[in-house]
Amino acid sequence: xxxxxxxxxxxxxxxxxxxxxxxxxxxxxxxxxxxxxxxxxxxxxxxxxxxxxxxxxxxxxxxxxxxxxxxxxxxxxxxxxxxxxxxxxxxxxxxxxxxxxxxxxxxxxxxxxxxxxxxxxxxxxxxxxxxxxxxxxxxxxxxxxxxxxxxxxxxxxxxxxxxxxxxxxxxxxxxxxxxxxxxxxxxxxxxxxxxxxxxxxxxxxxxxxxxxxxxxxxxxxxxxxxxxxxxxxxxxxxxxxxxxxxxxxxxxxxxxxxxxxxxxxxxxxxxxxxxxxxxxxxxxxxxxxxxxxxxxxxxxxxxxxxxxxxxxxxxxxxxxxxxxxxxxxxxxxxxxxxxxxxxxxxxxxxxxxxxxxxxxxxxxxxxxxxxxxxxxxxxxxxxxxxxxxxxxxxxxxxxxxxxxxxxxxxxxxxxxxxxxxxxxxxxxxxxxxxxxxxxxxxx
Amino acid sequence: xxxxxxxxxxxxxxxxxxxxxxxxxxxxxxxxxxxxxxxxxxxxxxxxxxxxxxxxxxxxxxxxxxxxxxxxxxxxxxxxxxxxxxxxxxxxxxxxxxxxxxxxxxxxxxxxxxxxxxxxxxxxxxxxxxxxxxxxxxxxxxxxxxxxxxxxxxxxxxxxxxxxxxxxxxxxxxxxxxxxxxxxxxxxxxxxxxxxxxxxxxxxxxxxxxxxxxxxxxxxxxxxxxxxxxxxxxxxxxxxxxxxxxxxxxxxxxxxxxxxxxxxxxxxxxxxxxxxxxxxxxxxxxxxxxxxxxxxxxxxxxxxxxxxxxxxxxxxxxxxxxxxxxxxxxxxxxxxxxxxxxxxxxxxxxxxxxxxxxxxxxxxxxxxxxxxxxxxxxxxxxxxxxxxxxxxxxxxxxxxxxxxxxxxxxxxxxxxxxxxxxxxxxxxxxxxxxxxxxxxxxxxxxxxxxxxxxxxxxxxx
Numbered sequence: 001x002x003x004x005x006x007x008x009x010x011x012x013x014x015x016x017x018x019x020x021x022x023x024x025x026x027x028x029x030x031x032x033x034x035x036x037x038x039x040x041x042x043x044x045x046x047x048x049x050x051x052x053x054x055x056x057x058x059x060x061x062x063x064x065x066x067x068x069x070x071x072x073x074x075x076x077x078x079x080x081x082x083x084x085x086x087x088x089x090x091x092x093x094x095x096x097x098x099x100x101x102x103x104x105x106x107x108x109x110x111x112x113x114x115x116x117x118x119x120x121x122x123x124x125x126x127x128x129x130x131x132x133x134x135x136x137x138x139x140x141x142x143x144x145x146x147x148x149x150x151x152x153x154x155x156x157x158x159x160x161x162x163x164x165x166x167x168x169x170x171x172x173x174x175x176x177x178x179x180x181x182x183x184x185x186x187x188x189x190x191x192x193x194x195x196x197x198x199x200x201x202x203x204x205x206x207x208x209x210x211x212x213x214x215x216x217x218x219x220x221x222x223x224x225x226x227x228x229x230x231x232x233x234x235x236x237x238x239x240x241x242x243x244x245x246x247x248x249x250x251x252x253x254x255x256x257x258x259x260x261x262x263x264x265x266x267x268x269x270x271x272x273x274x275x276x277x278x279x280x281x282x283x284x285x286x287x288x289x290x291x292x293x294x295x296x297x298x299x300x301x302x303x304x305x306x307x308x309x310x311x312x313x314x315x316x317x318x319x320x321x322x323x324x325x326x327x328x329x330x331x332x333x334x335x336x337x338x339x340x341x342x343x344x345x346x347x348x349x350x351x352x353x354x355x356x357x358x359x360x361x362x363x364x365x366x367x368x369x370x371x372x373x374x375x376x377x378x379x380x381x382x383x384x385x386x387x388x389x390x391x392x393x394x395x396x397x398x399x400x401x402x403x404x405x406x407x408x409x410x411x412x413x414x415x416x417x418x419x420x421x422x423x424x425x426x427x428x429x430x431x432x433x434x435x436x437x438x439x440x441x442x443x
Numbered sequence: 444x445x446x447x448x449x450x451x452x453x454x455x456x457x458x459x460x461x462x463x464x465x466x467x468x469x470x471x472x473x474x475x476x477x478x479x480x481x482x483x484x485x486x487x488x489x490x491x492x493x494x495x496x497x498x499x500x501x502x503x504x505x506x507x508x509x510x511x512x513x514x515x516x517x518x519x520x521x522x523x524x525x526x527x528x529x530x531x532x533x534x535x536x537x538x539x540x541x542x543x544x545x546x547x548x549x550x551x552x553x554x555x556x557x558x559x560x561x562x563x564x565x566x567x568x569x570x571x572x573x574x575x576x577x578x579x580x581x582x583x584x585x586x587x588x589x590x591x592x593x594x595x596x597x598x599x600x601x602x603x604x605x606x607x608x609x610x611x612x613x614x615x616x617x618x619x620x621x622x623x624x625x626x627x628x629x630x631x632x633x634x635x636x637x638x639x640x641x642x643x644x645x646x647x648x649x650x651x652x653x654x655x656x657x658x659x660x661x662x663x664x665x666x667x668x669x670x671x672x673x674x675x676x677x678x679x680x681x682x683x684x685x686x687x688x689x690x691x692x693x694x695x696x697x698x699x700x701x702x703x704x705x706x707x708x709x710x711x712x713x714x715x716x717x718x719x720x721x722x723x724x725x726x727x728x729x730x731x732x733x734x735x736x737x738x739x740x741x742x743x744x745x746x747x748x749x750x751x752x753x754x755x756x757x758x759x760x761x762x763x764x765x766x767x768x769x770x771x772x773x774x775x776x777x778x779x780x781x782x783x784x785x786x787x788x789x790x791x792x793x794x795x796x797x798x799x800x801x802x803x804x805x806x807x808x809x810x811x812x813x814x815x816x817x818x819x820x821x822x823x824x825x826x827x828x829x830x831x832x833x834x835x836x837x838x839x840x841x842x843x844x845x846x847x848x849x850x851x852x853x854x855x856x857x858x859x860x861x862x863x864x865x866x867x868x869x870x871x872x873x874x875x876x877x878x879x880x881x882x883x884x885x886x887x888x889x890x891x892x893x894x895x896x897x898x899x900x901x902x903x904x
Binding site for chain 2 (some may be wrong): 025035038039040041042043044045046047048049050052062063064065067068069070071073077081083084085087088089090091092095101105119120123127141174176183184185222234254255257275304306330333334335373374375377378381382384399400401402403404408438439440441442
């Protein structure tokens with residue numbers, strides 16, 4: 001048994017002995033090694049221990065939460081949470097923490113190659129990418145690289161006892177291209193769990209190419225036109241909009257735009273979306289969620305028809321539906337809440353080039369996405385990076401341009417998906433085309 | 444202090460090298476009451492030490508949650524070894540100015556320490572606020588009242604002789620309402636925050652704040668869709684604060700300037716806006732959320748005149764960026780906790796007041812839109828392009844304020860906005876915010892008066 005699992009078990013026993021109805025201890029421990037790069041050179045490196053313990057204690061339906069950065073002090077945290085639970089207001093909607101269950105197997109969460117890779121070697125590789133990103137010194141480059149080795153344990157008083165370890169490699173290379181007063185940015189990313197996915201050269205090339213291609217940005221005039229979202233923008237938009245809409249907690253509270261819509265056609269009939277926590281090595285992959293419930297593969301949209309909400313134990317209890325095992329935590333003291341893991345958006349029938357060539361007037365949005373305001377059905381987003389399309393041709397990059405729509409229009413107005421897809425970090429996304437969206441321009 | 448000194452005594456840094464130890468102790472409690480039920484009752488202890496080493500021009504950084512001597516020594520060796528390993532890959536060597544050494548002790552300055560307030564009392568206040576939000580209308584589907592307090596202490600000791608012990612308190616009360624009519628969902632929020640103690644909460648009237656939040660959310664259900672296109676606008680103090688912090692403030696951070704990632708590079712002494720614009724950042728104003736007497740490197744803070752009469756005067760500096768530019772450090776290096784290094788940040792940033800009333804600003808605009816109640820945003824300082832959304836707006840027609848609109852978004856180019864200011868108002872207001880940069884958040888203050896600007900792209904739904 002690992003140290004953190006044993007510490008979590010002791011914490012749970014202590015809570016039960018105090019008289020708690022239900023107790024959960026969540027411990028995460030990750031060693032991060034990071035480097036920072038400015039003007040295409042290393043500034044320095046960090047070695048830090050991230051994590052700590054988060055405790056939930058229920059007494060008579062009332063919840064106390066506490067957290068500590070010191071894993072050795074779980075017992076004190078349990079006592080604090082117990083006192084808080086005894087002093088606060090109970091929640092009649094709380095049913096129970098998850099019961100013990102069997103977990104599926106997920107491949108590729110921990111990679112020995114990455115775990116054992118000396119950071120000096122990763123740094124050298126990263127700097128090759130940085131060099132390419134700088135166009136051999138012509139362009140300004142900044143960036144960072146983080147390698148993580150960590151473990152997570154969840155134990156509760158109902159008998160849940162699970163732990164998983166993982167590796168990760170994440171980085172970003174940003175390139176700034178300049179031509180007189182004209183400036184543009186390009187970015188390349190590294191995201192993965194294995195040494196095999198460490199691709200600084202590709203990230204560096206992408207950053208430089210995109211920065212140069214975005215020089216000469218112009219303002220466009222205000223009007224209604226089509227919007228093409230590149231792979232990452234499509235993924236970000238679908239995950240953002242759908243992730244809010246199908247969130248079981250929001251549905252239970254009544255602030256989701258979806259409610260009794262299971263079985264309804266809520267999106268374009270060409271849209272099929274799956275949430276899959278079992279993708280080998282995916283960034284969101286996991287055998288169990290943040291409260292130890294088994295993760296499940298879910299078809300969320302099938303041909304535009306809503307099939308399910310995503311839940312954690314609390315929202316599942318409130319809605320009276322099964323727990324889909326989608327709990328995640330933002331921090332040690334925040335209550336888990338449902339969120340998507342890896343999303344797979346089914347490809348369409350269009351070639352990427354056709355999405356553009358069949359557009360009379362439109363905007364191609366890159367490396368961004370549409371964001372809905374929290375608890376609102378309205379969407380307003382800046383086109384941080386994008387290009388103007390006229391008569392089927394990409395004409396010039398754009399600046400100072402915004403798009404506005406609603407979550408309903410966004411989902412319904414998807415009229416084309418590309419055959420090509422981007423597989424990145426465990427998610428799959430085609431590019432997509434939205435018809436007739438409101439664009440505000442500075443011209 | 445002695446323990447940190449003890450660690451540093453094991454090392455004999457060469458000229459140009461630098462070591463520091465920063466102990467961090469943070470205690471936080473959070474209460475959130477949602478629809479009459481306790482959604483969150485939590486407390487957090489965030490304790491650890493951060494150790495930095497600058498050796499041969501490269502930085503190493505390490506952390507430990509233990510304050511034991513052996514653990515601290517191990518962590519410092521990790522930082523030193525990391526710096527040595529990185530030294531061969533650096534470009535311009537890192538540098539710290541030797542002539543600035545600070546000694547100080549700034550204990551907590553609160554009338555009522557929130558750690559001594561019973562949890563029952565905190566819950567009572569949140570329950571009352573939550574009730575008054577929901578009490579406005581049955582169209583409010585979700586009401587949330589939250590209270591948060593953090594007391595943090597940093598002890599900073601470095602190899603040049605700096606010894607600083609600084610404590611601060613961050614407290615906030617928030618009310619939020621989500622109103623719904625059919626498929627239309629609208630949201631409104633209000634918050635009060637300070638670096639005073641529990642007295643901040645006692646000054647909040649839950650009846651008044653609850654009614655304000657609830658009424659605003661319900662009113663938005665009936666509001667018009669916002670106009671879009673290139674329009675003349677008036678920004679309220681919350682938007683002016685967000686603009687000056689996000690769009691302009693981040694571009695004034697010297698780490699970005701020196702990394703060639705800011706549109707304000709080489710602008711010291713240059714005109715960056717109309718002469719009516721003066722930008723101040725003052726982390727010494729007690730009570731405001733961006734107050735801190737010493738930064739996370741131990742540098743004593745001071746009032747900073749960033750832009751005076753439209754001319755750029757100063758940038759934000761850490762020890763290192765100040766040394767590179769040959770200026771005195773101005774106390775802008777802040778760290779979120781012990782797991783992150785100090786980076787260049789803002790404090791209380793504002794545009795200094797002008798002399799126009801809101802009526803005069805609307806007259807100046809004629810036809811346009813009044814943007815109110817900031818709802819967040821983001822910026823790309825290297826290009827100077829920004830995006831903000833607001834919770835609501837008001838149409839300006841014929842120089843008069845007209846009907847309420849749903850949330851308006853605005854996007855623009857930083858330097859164009861400051862060059863196109865049509866008028867600066869006289870009613871100055873500051874608000875609290877949390878600023879995100881490089882995975883770290885920092886409590887900040889921001890504000891100013893109302894301000895009219897020509898030809899800004901607005902839109903959204």
